[in-house]
Amino acid sequence: MAVRGWWRAAAIAAVRPGGGGPGRALGSAPESEPAPEPAAPATAALYVHWPYCRKRCSYCNFNKYVVPAVDEAAMGACLVRETRTLLRLSRVQSITSVFFGGGTPSLASPHTVGALLEAVAGAVHLPTSAEVTLEANPSSAGTSHLAGFKAAGVNRLSIGVQSLDDAELRLLGREHTAAEARSAVEAARGLFPGRTSIDLLFGLPGQSCGAWAKGLEEALGFCDDHISLYQLTLERGTALAAQVWGGALPTPPQDLLADMYQTACTMLVAAGFRHYEVSNFARKGALSTHNLSYWQAEQYIGVGPGAHGRFVPWGEGGRSREARVQTLEPDAWMQEVQRQGHGTRRRVVLSPLEQMEEVLALGLRMDEGITAERWGHFSPHLSLQDVFGGPGEAKELQQQGWLVLDDRGLRCSREGLALLDSLLPGLLCQLQQCWALPAPRVAPSHGSPGRSPAGDRDGGEATGHSRVLEAVTGGE
Numbered sequence: 001m002a003v004r005g006w007w008r009a010a011a012i013a014a015v016r017p018g019g020g021g022p023g024r025a026l027g028s029a030p031e032s033e034p035a036p037e038p039a040a041p042a043t044a045a046l047y048v049h050w051p052y053c054r055k056r057c058s059y060c061n062f063n064k065y066v067v068p069a070v071d072e073a074a075m076g077a078c079l080v081r082e083t084r085t086l087l088r089l090s091r092v093q094s095i096t097s098v099f100f101g102g103g104t105p106s107l108a109s110p111h112t113v114g115a116l117l118e119a120v121a122g123a124v125h126l127p128t129s130a131e132v133t134l135e136a137n138p139s140s141a142g143t144s145h146l147a148g149f150k151a152a153g154v155n156r157l158s159i160g161v162q163s164l165d166d167a168e169l170r171l172l173g174r175e176h177t178a179a180e181a182r183s184a185v186e187a188a189r190g191l192f193p194g195r196t197s198i199d200l201l202f203g204l205p206g207q208s209c210g211a212w213a214k215g216l217e218e219a220l221g222f223c224d225d226h227i228s229l230y231q232l233t234l235e236r237g238t239a240l241a242a243q244v245w246g247g248a249l250p251t252p253p254q255d256l257l258a259d260m261y262q263t264a265c266t267m268l269v270a271a272g273f274r275h276y277e278v279s280n281f282a283r284k285g286a287l288s289t290h291n292l293s294y295w296q297a298e299q300y301i302g303v304g305p306g307a308h309g310r311f312v313p314w315g316e317g318g319r320s321r322e323a324r325v326q327t328l329e330p331d332a333w334m335q336e337v338q339r340q341g342h343g344t345r346r347r348v349v350l351s352p353l354e355q356m357e358e359v360l361a362l363g364l365r366m367d368e369g370i371t372a373e374r375w376g377h378f379s380p381h382l383s384l385q386d387v388f389g390g391p392g393e394a395k396e397l398q399q400q401g402w403l404v405l406d407d408r409g410l411r412c413s414r415e416g417l418a419l420l421d422s423l424l425p426g427l428l429c430q431l432q433q434c435w436a437l438p439a440p441r442v443a444p445s446h447g448s449p450g451r452s453p454a455g456d457r458d459g460g461e462a463t464g465h466s467r468v469l470e471a472v473t474g475g476e
């Protein structure tokens, strides 16, 4: 549905093709090899992907499918089955948050959503206070439907408003009108007071800064306590990109995009919102705990076609954090789940360096940045000061007022947050150079926050390269 900002930042940390040595098929480890037990009760967030939409939006390149008829029973059963499998493989004991994304998960029935939540609660601890978010399109967010989701266990909604201008909504190929978006937000706020988020897009072709500010002002008049703002990205293969690149629509200039972003930040902060992440704003403490778990590099399990995950597969004898991607196409994914209990298409064992690159690239998206404590969980022997305290890129960025390094940790200044994409390459380079120094300065691998590093290293990781585990076998 909406452009997920955290995932854009994760491009730098995305699953890498190639990488280290030859792949090791799941199940090929000696049976006598004992799987180490986590040192502490393991937790993870859970992302569930509903891949279907009723219509393609003109700008969207997400993994979504518009089909004549959805076999919801089969899809729901496969989501439940894969959830059980991956929970078992991860050996997590508690799920801290659940996020139903898509696609358009509000097209699914509350029964399907409820069955998935019941499966989670039946397999691991799912605290009643856990945040359970569902993305909803205004065109499939009627009051009774939303009430059904609430009864099923959903306690937070993220509504894809995108714009409050009907001409812009038509340009974006959205199904709904501005009036329908307002009604959906009103209905959602009635059912989920304080826990309704809206997504808005800026940087549309031909959009002026004034028009953007006017729409945002209007949204502030009826929104709840969480807003996500995303700059429109022109994606190859989309109808909108073809129109812009073909000259039929204007390309928004970079300085205008920067003005729009700064204008929005100023307006939202003035309205009492905390700018807690590059694209996200919350007031009254309504931060998204699920998305925070991504930016804080916690473990997360991705279920459904094309879903991504990051966890240690203790149940398969794994010892290190892996990046997992599930099979993209729904029918192929379902066949794999029916055959082997999961549709994992690709696994990459993340090297210690790659884990730290993720911690850095994602953590700097937050206003609190990377705390010294969180960095230390992943890198107990190479502190933030060791990496960024000496002469180099970070020092220069501090002198320019864009970066702060102190006892609390490493974070961007407010001005630096707007420039994060251009700050990151130099910082990553500094991290990589420091990591390449000879032992004992190189930190050992760390499976997940809070876990002992002992036994986490292997030959592939010692080189700093990821290992791709291509042949995915095993399962339930």
Ligand code: SF4
Binding pocket: 001, 002, 052, 053, 055, 056, 057, 060, 061, 062, 064, 102, 103, 104, 137
């Ligand atoms: S609703 Fe539109 S933007 Fe969202 S996933 Fe479907 S096609 Fe993409």
